[in-house]
Each structure stands twice: as C-alpha cells, then as structure tokens.
Amino acid sequence: MQVLAINGSYRTKGTTARLLEAALEGAASKGASTDVVMLRDRNIQWCTNCLKCYNDLESPLGPCSVDDDMTAILEQVQRADGILFGSPIHNGFLTALMTLFIERMVWRVCRPTGTIGGLRGTPEPRQDKVRALASIVSAGGMPARLRSACDGTPWLKENCTLYLNGFWVGDMYAAADLVRLPESDEEWARMYHLRRLSASQIAKARELGERLAETIARGDIRPTPPMGRLSEVIARVVTRYLKLYKTVDESEA
Numbered sequence: 001m002q003v004l005a006i007n008g009s010y011r012t013k014g015t016t017a018r019l020l021e022a023a024l025e026g027a028a029s030k031g032a033s034t035d036v037v038m039l040r041d042r043n044i045q046w047c048t049n050c051l052k053c054y055n056d057l058e059s060p061l062g063p064c065s066v067d068d069d070m071t072a073i074l075e076q077v078q079r080a081d082g083i084l085f086g087s088p089i090h091n092g093f094l095t096a097l098m099t100l101f102i103e104r105m106v107w108r109v110c111r112p113t114g115t116i117g118g119l120r121g122t123p124e125p126r127q128d129k130v131r132a133l134a135s136i137v138s139a140g141g142m143p144a145r146l147r148s149a150c151d152g153t154p155w156l157k158e159n160c161t162l163y164l165n166g167f168w169v170g171d172m173y174a175a176a177d178l179v180r181l182p183e184s185d186e187e188w189a190r191m192y193h194l195r196r197l198s199a200s201q202i203a204k205a206r207e208l209g210e211r212l213a214e215t216i217a218r219g220d221i222r223p224t225p226p227m228g229r230l231s232e233v234i235a236r237v238v239t240r241y242l243k244l245y246k247t248v249d250e251s252e253a
C-alpha cells in the first residue's frame with residue numbers, strides 16, 4: 001500500500017510539511033509505505049497549451065512536450081494507492097505551485113472523453129484504479145470556523161477526485177486556534193505564519209493519515225461522483241444556457 005504526499009508549500013520545514021509528516025506517520029503506522037513530493041524542489045514548468053496530452057486518447061499517461069520532472073511525479077501518482085495533497089493558503093487560495101501542478105496533471109492523467117451534467121468532453125481518468133484522497137491546508141490568520149472565506153479544499157476535492165478516480169477520505173484545515181486576539185505585533189506575526197502547531201493539530205493530521213491507510217486497506221472504495229448531487233442541477237443549468245445561446249444565435253442571424 002503506497003501513500004504519497006504532494007506538498008505545494010514553499011517551505012521545506014514549514015507548517016504544511018510538519019502536518020503532512022504527521023499524517024504520513026499515521027499512514028505508516030497502519031502499514032503504508034510513504035513518500036513525499038516537495039514540489040518546490042522539482043523542475044515543474046508551466047503548461048504551454050500545446051494539447052499534446054489532450055489529443056492523445058490512448059496512452060495510459062498522456063505525453064507532454066515539456067521536458068521536466070512532471071512525468072516522474074505523475075508516474076508516482078499513478079502508482080499510489082492514496083494521495084495526500086498539502087498546501088498553505090496564499091491570497092485566499094492554494095499556492096500557485098499546487099495549482100500549477102494540478103494544471104499540468106489534468107490531461108495527462110485524463111482524456112477528454114467524459115460527460116458531466118450533460119457537458120461532454122470533460123476529464124475522464126485514463127486508469128481505472130481508484131485512489132483514496134485527502135488534503136491538509138494550512139492558513140495563517142484565518143480562524144478555522146471562517147475557513148470558507150479562505151480555502152482551496154473544495155476545489156482540490158472536486159478536481160482531484162475527478163482526475164484521479166478518487167474517493168475523498170477527508171480533509172484538515174490548520175489555522176489559528178484563537179482563544180483571544182493577539183495583543184502585540186509579534187503575536188500577530190506568529191499567528192500569521194502559524195509556526196506553532198498545537199498538539200491537537202498534529203494529532204488530527206496523524207489521524208487523517210491513519211484513516212487514509214485504513215480506507216485503502218479495507219479496499220471498499222468507490223470514486224466520489226463528480227459534483228455529487230449537484231450534477232443534476234448543473235445539467236439543468238447547462239440545458240437552459242444552451243437554449244438561451246440558441247436564441248441569441250438565431251436573433252443575430
């Protein structure tokens with residue numbers, strides 16, 4: 001059983017790294033062999049939109065015209081039974097490095113042959129293998145109760161379950177555990193960088209890793225359906241939009 005952590009933080013020993021480490025310890029305690037990909041230490045260029053991967057419907061891993069470390073990382077991703085995504089919150093969302101990674105991943109692990117809510121040409125995984133997925137997001141000043149104002153977890157969940165045939169095991173949002181407001185500039189700065197994680201945050205990360213490995217070991221995982229029950233709503237919206245589009249088209253003719 002292989003569990004891979006993908007870390008989109010810019011700090012090798014930062015908050016995200018420490019939480020992922022605890023989660024991987026938890027996974028290892030339940031029998032997983034673990035590995036970490038520290039994205040900032042790898043050569044990852046941006047997508048050139050050449051569509052080489054998109055146009056290849058056959059390969060188990062879509063080819064890429066950019067010669068960098070993505071192929072090696074994606075081979076690891078495709079071998080993994082469980083993947084843990086980790087990212088700090090920067091400017092209210094995941095880091096640029098994490099979104100770059102997912103942007104580079106989509107049409108290499110998927111082909112454009114899927115259908116969601118009546119829309120055709122959506123990503124469909126190239127492999128049948130189902131993977132257990134989870135995420136850990138670390139923030140600075142945003143208290144966990146207000147996470148919806150400053151989070152990337154729903155985006156990660158929607159996209160990665162779709163691209164990787166993923167079963168979403170769970171997620172963690174590590175933010176300031178505010179008991180009172182900070183009183184000095186130093187306290188505010190410490191909170192912003194979240195350098196001190198609480199014992200309960202470390203324990204929660206470890207527990208998530210344990211749960212990920214236990215879920216894989218049980219083997220009863222099914223892909224989380226794209227958009228969940230929203231799929232039907234989206235189908236109705238798309239159908240309505242297409243009707244409107246046709247009307248505009250006709251009125252212009």
Ligand SMILES: Cc1cc2nc3c(=O)[nH]c(=O)nc-3n(C[C@H](O)[C@H](O)[C@H](O)COP(=O)(O)O)c2cc1C
Pocket residue numbers: 009010011013014015016017088089090091092093138139140141142150192193194
């Ligand atoms: C450029 C930048 C932008 C940030 N934006 C936010 C933000 O919007 N909301 C927030 O709560 N924390 C923000 N932070 C704080 C980080 O999320 C926080 O320090 C996180 O724990 C860092 O994780 P790391 O130690 O793995 O780098 C930001 C930090 C940086 C460097």
